[in-house]
Amino acid sequence: MNIITIFITTLITENVILTKFLGICSFLGTSNKEKNALGMGISVTFVVLISTILTYLINKFILIPTNSAYLQTITFILVIACFVQITELIIKKYFKDLYKSLGIYLPLITTNCAVFGIILTNIRSNYNLIESISNALGSCLGFVLVLYIFTLLREKIENNDILKSFKGIPIALITAGIMALIFGRLV
């Protein structure tokens, strides 16, 4: 497949959140403030991009030649966890406010299934390095885009009159559902 096709498909029609339903936890958790959403999006993008390159190299030059593809899952999780730690250290040092407001969701990027999902898709679809990077970039930008739109919508909705039983997460889930309908039809 063409690089640009992969990029646009993963950005819109096969969006990580709205059509593959990955990474819902941080999607709902960090969409309360604009700043949090952008901080989360950028951290996820950083982690995914670097882990994509590293896992590709490790898979091609260490795991496949030594006939140990059964170690793929644990090795990828190791790489992701390591880079989440590094991101956390950098944010803790240089962006203290963001570190406080992201709270538990920052170390939880480790278990964000979107990150692992993107990396696993790269390996399973036999993408080469450039295709993998374009897939990772498209998926992450899709993640940031949807997260950002969703945050703006949530901020607007929360100022309105809503039924008491729909306040908070229920109305957010309905909004996410409508967004998924729209994104699925954007072909």
Next chain:
Amino acid sequence: MIGVISFTLIAFIFAILIVLLNGYLFSDDEKLSKLEEMLPGYNCGSCGFGSCKGMAKAILKDKEAVYKCRPLRDKEEILKYLGE
């Protein structure tokens, strides 16, 4: 077997990397809080740096700044700590 050994090696390399990065990023912070503990803590401002926190930062940059602190009696202690 080779796969397991290489996996262990990768894990080891990452562990060392994180420890080194942690030390590199936060060694200054540790020193700052230690220095602040050694200073009198009156926040008198007679040194010209505003507070003991500002003084600790100035000392980290230049050792000689310690002589500007008037209430502090044992200046040698701080110089010794920085010399190590």
